[in-house]
Every structure is written in C-alpha cells, then in structure tokens.
Amino acid sequence: MTGIAATAAPHQRPVERAGSFQVDGQTLRYTEFGSGPRVVVLTHGQLMTRTMHAPLARSLAATGFRVLTLDLLGHGGSDRPTESWRYSMTTWATQVVALLDHLGVERAVIGGTSLGANVTLEVAVAAPDRAVGLVVEMPVLDNAIVAGLLAFAPLLFTARFVPHAVRGLAALARRVPRGRQWVDTVTETLSQEPAAMAAVVHGIFFGRIAPPTTLRTAIQVPALVIGHQRDPIHPFGDAHMLAGELPRAEFVEASSPVELRFSPARLTATIVRFLDERFAAAGIAG
Template identity: 55%
Template sequence: MLVSESVGQLFLQHEGGRDRIEYTEHGSGDRWVVLVHGLLMPRRMHLPLARALASAGLHVVTVDLLGHGASDKPADPRVYSMTAFGEQVVALLDHLGAEQAVIGGTSLGANVALEVAVTAPQRVRGLLIEMPVLDNAVEAGIVAFVPIMFLARFVPISVTALRWLTKPVPRRLMPFWIGIVLDTLDQHPGPVAAVLHGVIFGRIAPSSAQRKKITAPTLIVGHSIDPVHPFVDSEMLSSELPHATIQAASSILEWRMRPERLTKAAVDFAVSVWNDPGTSRRIAT
C-alpha cells in the first residue's frame, strides 16, 4: 500500500532566537504515531517502520530532535536534555494539531517517549519502547559515550575527519542500514560534544516512581547481549508499567536485518491501541 510522505518543519522560539526542527509525515488521518530516533542518529532510521505503520492506516511522523539529522544543531549543551527533547515532541504534537499519539522511540528515543508520558500523559495514547536506557545501563553508557564527547570537544579533527570520509559516499548506492551508519558519522564536533554533554550530565530517564505512574499501554522491545541497553532494564520497565508487554529480540540486529516479526508486533500494537475506545479513559484516570 502506497502512502503519502511529506517533509515539514517546526520553529521553536526562545530568548536567543529560534531553532528549526524537521520532520516527515507518512500517511494521514487522526491516528497519530510519532517515532523518535536514537542518540546522534537521523530520523531516517525509522523509515521502514514508519512506512509499515502508515500502510496499516496510521498517521506517522518521524522527527529529528534538535542536534540531530536535518534539524538545527546549536553547539550549546544547555539546550540538550531528555526533558527538553520531551518538550520538543509535545511542541510537535501541538504544531500538528495531534491531541494524542502513540510515542515510539529507540534508545534515546525510548527515554524521550518516557519523558513525554511523565510530563504530558494526556497526550500519550500508547508507548512503543525499544532499548530503554535505565539504571543498569549507566556504566556502559559512560564507557561508550564519554570518550566520544571528549574527542569531539578536545580533538575535533577526529569527528571532522569522519565527516570528510563519510559525506561524499552516495547513500543511494548503499544498503539501508549502512547509509544510516554513514549519516550518523556525518557530524560536526561542536554539536556532537554539546548533545553528549547535555544528555550525559542530565537525567537519563524519569525515576522509577515516576515511571510507575505511567498508565498508557506500552510495548517494550528489549535486546540480549547489549550492555548499553541491557535486557534487565527492559524487564524492569515492564514490571513497573501496569499496562506493558515485552518482546525479546534475539539481538540489536533483529529489527534491522530481519524486521518482519518485530515490525508486525509494533504495527499490531499501535493499531490495537487506536482501536480500543477505553484507552483514553484509562490514561485520563
């Protein structure tokens, strides 16, 4: 089933001026789904899932948060935090005129979805969470991302050199996920350092007490053999949320290389959430 796709933009006003956020709409209607990318990754990573969801009759929006993809990338760490990212998603819903949406995300995007569910629960029809980064991921996250932050800040040529190498490679000639990796490596050092500083030194996710108050139906996808996104975090989140179910992926590669099973689960979940007239009443209470 072919669905329409269009690119839009949203401007966030602030004391210093305004920042531009870019997004893509897939499909139409008032059954909204918003998909949020992983850390430093572009919104295009969710293109296959967005098309599958839109083909099922949902109105899907993929967004580049500030500092990512085609959106503006200020080199100021003060503008980056999970809370700020959550506010950007709510601003996007306001801009689109979407009263509610299923909010989905991967890694960073998963935590941003949780932020939206805590700060604006009335806007969340459901949650589609892949690879949440919670209490058991702190040490591995520090090991993985603090060195990148230091290199971007103090050895910027390391990031710039990767950009010089990756930018000329034609994405259309590459397999989809190799293209996503190339896009992720195509960065400027200042914004990379700022994004990582803001994320690492801010709160990573809502507290357990806050998470336990989330009443939206939730599908959680967790991966084994992934220290930055340990499966125990997905299990913990599943036990905290009263209306959560969990799917175990064989690895971080399953949804990338063999997506049929998990994509079907995600589509079935999002459609069922919108088809259930009792969901809004449960969220309101």
C-alpha cells in the same frame, strides 16, 4: 505546514512529506508517512537521525497509520546549537509534544529507540494526556550507566579535544553515495559537527537520563516494551525491569539488537497489533 516538501514516492509506498517547525527559535525537521487520524511518532537513538525509522514508518503507514519521524534537536537535519544546556531528555520530550501541536494532533502513540525510548518515557510523564500508547525499544536505565559512560565518554573527549577527527570522518561520510537505507543512516550518523556533538553528549551525561523509578511506576499509559540480550548499552535487564515497573506494560523480547532493522516481520506485526488495540481503545478509527 511550515517547510513542507511533498516527495513523489513509488506507487507501492504511502505518500511521504518532509517538513519543519520551530521550537524556542530552533528549527526541527520531520518526515510524515501516510495519512489518517491514527498518528504514531517515532524518535531515534543518540547521534542518529530520523532515517533509522523510515522502514518501520513505511510499513506502519502501509497498514493505515500516519507516522511522523522527528530529528530531535542536535541531530540530523534539525538545528545543532553548541550550548549543552539546550539538550536534555525532558527538552526533547517537549519537542515531540510541539510536533503534535504544530500538526494539530491531539493524541498519538509515542515511540522511540534507545535515546528515543527514554524521550518517550519523558513524554508519558510530562504530557500523558497526549499519549494513546508507548512503544519503548531498548531503554537506557539503571543497568546501562557504566556501559554508557564507557561508550560515550570517548566521544565527548574526541569532540572536545580532537575536533579535526570528527570533521574528517564527517567529510568522508558526505562522500559516500546516498540512496540505500542503512548506508544513509550510518553516513548521517557519522556526519557530526564537533561542538554540537560534544554539547549533545554533555547534556545527556549531566542531565536526567530517564524518569526515576518513582515516576515510571506512576505512568498509566499502556506501553509495549521491546528488549533484547547481548547489548551492554541497552541491557535486557533495563527493558525487563521497565516492563515490570509500568502498570500497563507488555514485554516483547527481540531475538537480537537488529531484529527490527533487518528481520522486522515478527516485531512489526506485534507493533501493528499493539497500535490497533490502543487506537481502538481510544476510539480513534482508521
């Protein structure tokens, strides 16, 4: 593997390895949790990093899955080019497939949250033969467009016209001591580079947010869709609508936007059950 650095994890945790690979001349970084043939790929939300999925990845790895968390281009430890044309849901989907190719994985369950949920749908459209199943948490579809514009347009304006504010916040974030899960996730999210951040947001706004309904209704890969109330950027209606559109979908309502982050037992058990079923149906034994 390119750039692999094995991490000595505590005995109660599965082995974790950090690695990197290249796509179109850009370096992408990932972490691998656990081992075995039952592979799960998890991708993060907009402007966040792969560390947001570390707790879930460890839980799944402890149950016998091999979990890969990926920093998509423009995020976390991956390269952050400043050209907006490099960023789109479809391009990020090709990076997920490239990670599977890099590691010699034929098929995996593909999952993600928010931006990662939309990328997951794009993988199902572009490379359905590589997906054993989909885990789609908080997709951003038709009902989220206005709230998304209101939330992220100021970020684009700030990154373009007040870059010193972004750099100042990043400098403060880098001074925060590391070592706690959500402190690390927040500080990494705040550690932005203005030009790259603007390019990412610009690429999302002016590209395809998600596969259109005509393509979503044709996705035959079994999916677990997770939605919740009280979040305008990730409306319950989008998740519920998606579950109705996908021919082979199961819908689960989370109690809040942070249930899987701070009270994960119920949803993690549901995800594990879904993964067991999908790999068993695909004939991939643990």
